[in-house]
Amino acid sequence: MRLSGDAGQIYRQIIREIHSRVRLDGAKLPLKPKSSREEIERMREKLRAFTPHDIPANIKPLKVKKEYLNDRILFVREEDIDKVAKLNLCKIDAGEPGLRIGREFFELETDEKSNTALEVIVAPEIYVKAVYENLENLKALADLMLKAFGSSVVPEVLSEVEKIAPLMERARLAGRIEEIVAEEALRLNRRIEEKISELEVTIKGERILELMRGRVPEIEELESFIAEEVIESERKIEEITGINAEIFSRSYPVEVNTVAVDRIKAEIEEEAIIELYKACRPVAEKIFRLLPEINREVEKAYELEFLRAVKEFCSGFVFPEFSDCIAFVNGKHLFIPNPQPVSYAVGNSEIASGKIAILTGANSGGKTSLLELIAQMQIMAQMGLPVNAEMAWTDVVDELFFFKRKRGVQGAGAFESAVRAFTRALLGKGRKLVLIDEFEAITEPGAAVRIIAEFLRIAHEKDHYVVIVSHLGKELSEMLPFARVDGIEAKGLDENFNLIVDRQPKFGRIGRSTPELILEKLYRKAKGEEKDVLERVCRSVRD
Ligand SMILES: Nc1ncnc2c1ncn2[C@@H]1O[C@H](COP(=O)(O)OP(=O)(O)OP(=O)(O)O)[C@@H](O)[C@H]1O
Incomplete structure (x- = not known):
């Protein structure tokens, strides 16, 4: 349906009203008016069949973040380098086709044999990571899909990815090892400081003699305490990394042996990265295939939320009957x-x-x-929506043209654009x-009658529906026998001299315009000479 003139503005008001009820950003869908009855019926059907669901707020499309991986080199034939360079996932070199990660070399199947996209072969981890970092969102999506439609591809993807969760954690560990060690060093030093402050309060005067003789049992005790605490901390780190190493110095303040930490990191990295790569390959192949399906499910969730908002907005409205x-x-x-x-x-209605x-x-x-x-x-x-009425009838049109009077806009320019x-x-x-x-x-007004009359004749010949607001009802109805004239009338003035209008138009009747009532209102409010003038004017209108 074409929206011309100011009709677009009315559509935007309606869609804004619906969107203000949508709780998910992505679900603010554009629902345009249609000119095909089938499409209108389809939307009606969707609304009729719709049962509302609680849509989790964390549903969003799954996006794979491409990242450059410094830990691998892709070898391709010299002539293919330009072709694969745009992948921009890792370093590319000429050589026997394959992927080198650390000390391992994975042969590449030739394009003809493999159906798998090259990016999945080179960096399967990024696909797995995209799922792994969105587990909660995806679980929410799966729940919703199962409830609303009885099926979802998400559980299959999640079960694949969850299998390699420990490997993902291990690969992440390499990146976090310095942080883990630094935090442990902090705790360790704090424990030692607590112990020292305890000692300060328990040192007694008689110990001074022993101190002078060179025997300090508190210091000896402290040294063995430090050694025990350091070993305890190293054991904790071993539990996390699986690698035993002398990471901390044995004296207060305890310091971190960065060489040892780097070694642990390198060891984890090398082994974890390769293990992870191997595990991610088959999983990524599956996800890569199912990713579009997951995002289609997200679209479906958005539609559910949109329909929920539409239902909320249209509550109590009725579907119009198709008619002429x-x-x-x-x-x-x-x-x-x-x-x-x-x-x-x-048109032809009972009204x-x-x-x-x-x-x-x-x-x-x-x-x-x-x-x-x-x-x-x-x-x-x-x-395809119900409307805010007790009963309604509609005839599907191809275009809605709405010309709204622009207040304050006058003159030749305004006239020209209106005629156009x-x-x-x-x-x-x-x-x-x-x-x-x-x-x-x-x-x-004189020219207007003739112009409007001719426009309306053309509209009548073309069998369009027209409603035109005019103060020239009498003149127009005389010229156009096919046109109906309706009137909205003022019933009178209220106690504050405000016009009481019945908004319901009377069909086939010219609405009495209201200057008399306005004059009377002004006359009743006026004083002195102003009242005299208005009295004369009022009388002249009545006569
Ligand atoms: N059905 C209605 N119920 C309640 N208020 C209404 C209704 N229709 C219009 N109004 C209010 O009456 C006022 C005048 O409405 P509107 O501008 O549509 O009148 P109009 O006949 O086009 O006026 P004018 O002759 O100045 O062009 C507005 O404040 C509008 O909100």
Whole structure:
């Protein structure tokens, strides 16, 4: 469905309202109004069949972060170097095809034999890591898919990846070893300091004699305490790394032997990286194949969340019946707080007939708002959504043209652009709903009658639906027998001299405009000479 003129703005208001209820960023889907009845029916079906699910907030697409791996060299035939250079995953060199990691060399199968993507062969770890770092999100996705659709590929991927979790941890360990040792050194020194401060309070005067004789049992005790604590700390690190080494000095303050730490790190790295690579190869091949499927599941989750928000927004609304009219009973404007419900129709309906309607009536009576309401109804109907009314009927159109009066915009420029827009709305084939707000406001009333009349004749010939707001209802209805004139009327003034308007248009009746009521209101409020002047004007209008 084409949205022309200001119709796009109405669509954006509606979609913004739905999006404000969506709790997942990725789920703010664009749902455009459609011109095909099948597509509209499909969306309706989705909404009817939908049962809401709690959508976990941590669902997001699985992204594989490409990273450059310094620990390997890919060898390819000289002539293939340029082709694979764009992979940018590791160093590439000419040679017998294969991948060198540390002391190991893995032969490469030739392209013809292998179906596996080269990046999966070179860096399978990055695929496994992408899953491993998103275990919680993926578990949430799997739960949701199983609940909502009874199937998911995620559990298969997770079970593969979880098998190599210990290897992943070990490979990570190499990167964290300095940190682990530094933290342990800190704790170790703290334990020793606690012990020393205890000693300070227990040293007694008589010990001084022993100290003078060169025998200090406290110091000896402290030295053996330090040795025990250091061994204890080294044992803890051995538990983590599986490697026994003299990492700490044996005296206070305990210092880290960086050479020993580097050696541990190198040992873990070499062995863990190779083990991990071997384990990741088959897993990555599977994930690589299933990644698009996982992300399709994420899309499905987004759709569930979007539909939930749509349902929330449309709660209490009704699906319009397909018909050869655009009509509703007790429709409510979406963005006016506590709106008075209004019924309206163009086309052949039980409410009123005629495809061309001229809407007349009281100032601030709600004419513009009624055009907005009709636009909202039609856009939502063609989005496949229910509408805010007790009953509604819709005819699918190809284009909605909405010309909104721009307050304060006057003159030749405004007139020219309005004529252009109106002309464009009448061009070409297709079913159209044309909504026009007070076209004459930007030209002279005399010329306006003739211009509008001709535009409406063309619209009538083309069998479009038209609602046009005009104060020229009387003149237009005389010229256009096919047009229906509706009126929104003021009922009177309230105790604060505000106009009481009935927002419900009277069909086939020109709405009495309200200058009399306004004059009366001003007259009743006025004092002195102003009151005299207004009294004369009021009388002249009545006469
Ligand atoms: N159905 C409704 N229920 C409650 N308030 C409404 C309704 N329709 C319109 N209003 C309110 O009435 C006021 C005037 O509405 P609107 O601008 O649509 O009138 P109008 O007839 O187009 O005015 P004008 O003659 O100045 O162009 C607005 O504040 C609007 O929110």
